[in-house]
Amino acid sequence: MKKEFDASQLMKEFAPQLEKTSNLWYAVFFSMLAVFLFGVFGLYTQIADGHIVTGMRDNIVWGVYIVNFIFFMGLSYAGALISGILHLFKSEWRAPIMRMAELITIISLVIGPVFILFCIGRLDRLPFLVMYPRIQSPITWDVIAISTDLFGCIIFLYLSFIEDFAKLRDYKDLKVPNWRKKLYKALALGYQDTPWHYKIISNAKNIMAAMVIAIAIIVYSVLAWIFGVTLQPGWHSTIFGPYFVIAAVYSGAGMLILLMWIFRKVYKLEEYITKKHFVNVGVILLILAAFYGYFTFSDYLTKWYGSIKMDKLLIDKLFSSKYYLLFIFSNYVGILLPILVVGIKKFRTITNITVAALVTVVALWVNRYLIVVPTLETPYFPIQEARESWLSYSATWVEWSLIAAGLAVFCMLFMLASKFVPIISISEMEKHAELPKGLIRK
Amino acid sequence: MKTDIFINIQKNFKPVCLLLALICFISIPRVVAQDDSESESEPVKKVRPILKLLSNKYDDNSRTLIGIFSYKDTETREFFKVKGIALNFYAGVDSIVELGSFTTNEDGMAVCKINPEIKLPKDEEGYIHFSVEFEGNDFFRASDNELDLIDLELQLSLEILDSVKTVSVKAEKILANDERVPLTEVDLPIYVQRMFSQLKVGEITLDEGEGSFEFPNNVPGDTLGMVTIIAKFDDHEDYAYLRKSQSIDWGVVTSHHTIYHPRSLWTQVAPIWMIVTLSIMLLGVWGHYIFVMIEMVRLKKGPKETVQ
Numbered sequence: 001m002k003k004e005f006d007a008s009q010l011m012k013e014f015a016p017q018l019e020k021t022s023n024l025w026y027a028v029f030f031s032m033l034a035v036f037l038f039g040v041f042g043l044y045t046q047i048a049d050g051h052i053v054t055g056m057r058d059n060i061v062w063g064v065y066i067v068n069f070i071f072f073m074g075l076s077y078a079g080a081l082i083s084g085i086l087h088l089f090k091s092e093w094r095a096p097i098m099r100m101a102e103l104i105t106i107i108s109l110v111i112g113p114v115f116i117l118f119c120i121g122r123l124d125r126l127p128f129l130v131m132y133p134r135i136q137s138p139i140t141w142d143v144i145a146i147s148t149d150l151f152g153c154i155i156f157l158y159l160s161f162i163e164d165f166a167k168l169r170d171y172k173d174l175k176v177p178n179w180r181k182k183l184y185k186a187l188a189l190g191y192q193d194t195p196w197h198y199k200i201i202s203n204a205k206n207i208m209a210a211m212v213i214a215i216a217i218i219v220y221s222v223l224a225w226i227f228g229v230t231l232q233p234g235w236h237s238t239i240f241g242p243y244f245v246i247a248a249v250y251s252g253a254g255m256l257i258l259l260m261w262i263f264r265k266v267y268k269l270e271e272y273i274t275k276k277h278f279v280n281v282g283v284i285l286l287i288l289a290a291f292y293g294y295f296t297f298s299d300y301l302t303k304w305y306g307s308i309k310m311d312k313l314l315i316d317k318l319f320s321s322k323y324y325l326l327f328i329f330s331n332y333v334g335i336l337l338p339i340l341v342v343g344i345k346k347f348r349t350i351t352n353i354t355v356a357a358l359v360t361v362v363a364l365w366v367n368r369y370l371i372v373v374p375t376l377e378t379p380y381f382p383i384q385e386a387r388e389s390w391l392s393y394s395a396t397w398v399e400w401s402l403i404a405a406g407l408a409v410f411c412m413l414f415m416l417a418s419k420f421v422p423i424i425s426i427s428e429m430e431k432h433a434e435l436p437k438g439l440i441r442k
Numbered sequence: 443m444k445t446d447i448f449i450n451i452q453k454n455f456k457p458v459c460l461l462l463a464l465i466c467f468i469s470i471p472r473v474v475a476q477d478d479s480e481s482e483s484e485p486v487k488k489v490r491p492i493l494k495l496l497s498n499k500y501d502d503n504s505r506t507l508i509g510i511f512s513y514k515d516t517e518t519r520e521f522f523k524v525k526g527i528a529l530n531f532y533a534g535v536d537s538i539v540e541l542g543s544f545t546t547n548e549d550g551m552a553v554c555k556i557n558p559e560i561k562l563p564k565d566e567e568g569y570i571h572f573s574v575e576f577e578g579n580d581f582f583r584a585s586d587n588e589l590d591l592i593d594l595e596l597q598l599s600l601e602i603l604d605s606v607k608t609v610s611v612k613a614e615k616i617l618a619n620d621e622r623v624p625l626t627e628v629d630l631p632i633y634v635q636r637m638f639s640q641l642k643v644g645e646i647t648l649d650e651g652e653g654s655f656e657f658p659n660n661v662p663g664d665t666l667g668m669v670t671i672i673a674k675f676d677d678h679e680d681y682a683y684l685r686k687s688q689s690i691d692w693g694v695v696t697s698h699h700t701i702y703h704p705r706s707l708w709t710q711v712a713p714i715w716m717i718v719t720l721s722i723m724l725l726g727v728w729g730h731y732i733f734v735m736i737e738m739v740r741l742k743k744g745p746k747e748t749v750q
Contacts, residue, residue, distance in 0.1 A: 135712040135720060144720075148727055155734055162741075189742045200741050204734045211730050218723070 010429055011171045014422040017267055018168075019175045021419065029415055032408040039405020042398040043118070051121055053398045060376040060393040065118045067368045068403055071251065072112030072410075073146075073223055074244070074364070077216035078252015079105030080153055082284070084213040087205065093280055095428035096272040099421070100259045102157045104252065105212070107413045109150050111406050118402055138226045145219040152215050156208040158187075162201060163427035166191040180420075220245050227371070233310035234303065234375040243295040247364055250288040254338075254360035257281050259414070261354040263423050272424055275350055282342040282353040285360065293335040314378045323374055326366050334363025488583045489513050491524070495574045495587040497682040503595065507531050507554040509574040511546045513582065523550025527582070530575045534563035568592050568617030589682065592617070594625065596686040598673050600657075607657035607692050611646050611673050624651025634661055635670035635687070646673070663693020 046053050056063045083101035086094035117123060133140045165188035168174060169181065191197050224244035227235040237243070257278060264273045300318075303311045318327045341347045341356040373393050395403075417423075494510040509529040512521050529552040531541035539560065544552035552574075556562070562570050569590040578584030597612040609632055613625035628648045632655055633640035643661060646653035663669045669692055674685035 135716060141720075144724070148724070152727065152731060155731060159734070159738075189738060190744060191741060192744070197741060197744060200737050200744075204737045207730055207734055211727060215727060 008171075010422075010426045011167060011174075014424065014426065015171065015174055017422060018419060025415065029412060032412045032415075035408035036405045036412065039401045039408070042401030042405070046118070046398050046402075053396060055394045055396050055399060056119070057387075057390040057393075059379060059390045060373060062119060062372050062376060063393055064369065064395045064399050064403055065115045066372050067365065068406055069112050069115040070223065070244075070368045070372075071365050072108040072115070072406065073220065074108075074248030074368075075252050075255050076105050076108035076112060076149075076153070077220045077245070078249045078255070079103070079108065080149070080156070080212040080216040081249050082252060082256060084156075084209040084216070087209040088213070091280075093277060095431075096269070096424045097256065097260055097277055097281065098160065098428050099423060099425045100263065101252075101256055102153075102160055103414060103417050104255060104259065105153045106150075106157050107410055107417070109146070109153055110413070111409055113146055115402075115406065138222065138229055141222045142219075142226060145215070145222045149212075149215045149219045152208065152211050156205070156212050159201060159205045159208055160425060160428075161187065161421055162189055162191050164421055164425060165189075166193070167426055168421075216248075217245055220248050231380065232375050233308070233314045233378050233380065234371070237299055237303075239295060239299055243299060246288060246291045246295055247367060250285070250292045251361055251364035253281060253285045253288055254357040254364070257285065257354055257357035258361065261350070261357075263418070267418070267423060269424065272429070278350045278353045279342070279348060282338070282348070282356075285338045285353075285357065286342040289335050289338045289360070293331075296331050296335070310378055310380055314374055317374050317378065318370060323370055326370060330363045330366040330370055334360055334367070488578070489581060491527075491576065491582045491585045492521070493529075493574060493576055493585040493587045495572060495589045497572060497589055497591055499594075499682070499684040501685065501687055504558055505556045507541065507556065507572055507574065507589075509544070509546070509552045509554070509587075511550045511552070511576065523548070524582075525550065527552070527576060527579075529554075530577070532573045532575065533560075533570060535565065535571045537563050539563060562593075564593075564618045566618060568615060568621075568623075591682055592680045594675075594681045594684055595622075596673055596684065598671070598686040598688050600671060600688055600690045600692070607659070608654050609644075609646070609657050609671055609673075610652070610654040611648065611686075612652050613648055614651055624648075626650055630673055630675070633672040633674065634693075635672060640672060657692055659694075661693050662696045663691065665695065665697060667691040667693045667695040669693035 054063065079101045083098055083105065086098060086101070117126070120126065129140065129143055133143075135141075165184045168184040169188045174181070191201065221241035221244065224240040228237055228240035230236065260273050260277060260281070264270060300315065304315050317323055337359050338356040341352045377392055491511055491513045494512075496508040496510070497505060498508065499505045509531065510523070511527045511529065512523045514521050523546075525546055525548045527546045527550075528543050529546065530543045531552075531554040533539045533541055533556075539562065541554050541556060541560075544554050546552045564570050569592055571588060571590050573586060573588040575586040576582070576584055593616040595614050595616055599610045599612075601608055601610070611630055613628070613630065614622045615625055616622055625648050630646045630648055630653065631642055632644045632646060634643050635641075641661075643658060644655045646655045657671070661669055668689050670687055670689045671692075672685055672687040674683070674687075675681045676683060678684065
């Protein structure tokens with residue numbers, strides 16, 4: 001029987017995803033909600049008792065909150081870069097994974113900056129950043145850059161949704177509440193499937209794709225410069241900007257593979273997200289792994305060779321004492337595993353690539369930890385008569401609860417988004433997807 | 443078989459006996475001599491030390507005698523300073539004044555500060571005879587050394603004459619009976635104290651005990667412009683080491699704090715390049731955003747007739 005690969009057929013396939021909610025969905029969602037509420041309790045404890053409940057002290061003023069901030073921002077920029085590049089290059093295979101990349105961008109960008117707030121002792125002074133901005137301050141750059149990026153990514157994501165909103169609006173058999181139908185209608189902005197409308201949307205998307213690529217690079221470089229412009233051992237590096245960008249895209253590619261695997265299983269999208277997609281994103285992962293390895297090696301080699309006293313102390317901690325296991329995991333396993341799995345054809349299965357992607361994501365989180373904490377434990381000017389407990393960092397349950405809450409919110413927002421719009425862009429599939437042999441595009 | 447052996451022994455008996463006799467002749471006397479040398483106890487050979495005597499006269503006219511005790515290792519040909527050696531210092535020839543006994547330190551130096559109250563004997567020509575003596579011990583032979591010096595008094599005055607920074611020196615020999623004789627036709631070097639050494643900036647030729655020198659205007663001083671000017675003989679045959687110094691603000695004021703332009707980031711106003719760069723980037727990006735939003739508005743108000 002000949003299968004027709006058109007919008008109505010796709011709508012029929014994806015409508016149940018929006019109409020019905022399984023018990024498993026509810027179970028997972030409420031589990032995530034419970035984790036989130038536990039994080040809220042942790043936050044309440046932190047606000048009520050002060051930052052003393054965290055592992056952060058006078059020496060180590062940043063901990064896992066900043067690590068999570070960098071991690072989520074990295075995911076966000078990776079999503080923007082990957083979706084922007086795939087859009088501009090008009091890759092035929094991109095259609096099923098574009099929306100996931102775009103959702104990674106927005107959701108991570110919403111969650112990431114919240115972790116900055118957890119680090120701040122005097123939240124009441126936060127408005128001063130806007131009221132009395134100093135352009136010289138990297139923190140001001142970051143505020144400007146993140147808000148610009150968030151705005152741009154929302155526009156880009158919305159543009160990619162408009163055509164699907166129009167299809168949801170026009171699909172008469174969609175069994176969703178009326179308010180949602182009205183919402184789809186309003187959000188579709190009167191889009192019709194005409195060349196005039198398509199041209200406007202297409203131009204706008206091209207512009208925004210280029211913008212989000214540029215902004216993603218700039219914004220993540222700004223984030224890197226917050227570290228790079230300081231004279232701290234391990235941070236004062238000229239290659240921190242590109243290093244951070246590469247690391248971000250690397251972790252984002254890993255996260256994209258994970259989400260592809262999850263949604264493929266949950267919504268049974270085996271027909272749309274095939275092994276080819278995993279291999280293609282896997283190849284991107286491989287290339288990024290090589291670049292990331294190169295930057296890591298280059299950064300540590302120059303620091304090690306320079307042998308500045310504090311750099312050497314830091315490198316000793318990373319290479320041979322306190323953090324060497326984490327360092328090996330982050331910078332050896334996290335680089336070599338994806339290269340081996342994707343590089344050797346025999347290992348190139350969906351499961352293997354997903355496992356490699358999972359290792360990559362965890363390794364990159366650890367990498368950010370190794371960038372932040374050991375440096376703060378190796379200051380140029382240690383505080384005199386500092387207590388022993390101030391000189392090393394260990395995250396407390398309060399911090400872990402908020403980290404878990406962040407990941408829970410990430411999952412919940414993805415789940416909610418998948419209930420509001422098809423997780424695979426119907427319009428992209430209709431226009432750009434490679435059709436299975438024998439199928440025709442209407 | 444046995445018969446053959448005996449025949450061989452008989453044949454070779456004479457040469458073998460001669461060889462044995464020769465060996466005995468050569469070796470026995472040596473063995474005897476060896477026994478003789480071991481039986482007699484030869485006294486330990488003492489080392490001949492090297493004893494030097496130096497004299498330093500400082501700004502406050504105090505004088506210090508320094509005895510340096512060392513020896514040369516004959517095997518390694520290296521010189522070693524010896525610590526803990528008692529040296530006796532004296533002044534005078536006929537009427538000897540004991541200046542004291544002092545022990546050498548790890549540098550082999552025994553320092554004798556001469557009490558200015560002590561009247562040092564002088565000969566007819568005004569020379570003071572200093573000597574140092576080591577009495578000897580189980581390892582080193584006794585040794586001594588001596589030095590004949592004339593007591594010289596230097597006066598250093600620094601003043602600006604007609605806008606010229608002038609270093610003036612007055613030098614007088616103090617002979618017997620405190621007779622003062624001006625030093626004449628002698629070149630006295632002038633130095634400026636630097637961090638690790640002394641920089642020679644000129645020389646004064648003394649005439650009738652007096653001389654002057656125009657101090658250069660380009661000598662770097664400290665943060666207040668202070669320099670220490672030194673007139674000295676380093677190792678003069680009649681005066682040994684003798685110095686007179688004085689500090690004055692004649693140097694060029696130097697600052698060890700390098701003047702940097704203040705970091706622009708820490709000023710009230712951001713640097714121009716930063717404002718320009720940021721403005722271009724923000725205008726570029728937000729300009730595109732606005733354009734896209736206008737396009738979206740156009741989409742909303744799009745021509746209905748095109749709708750199919």
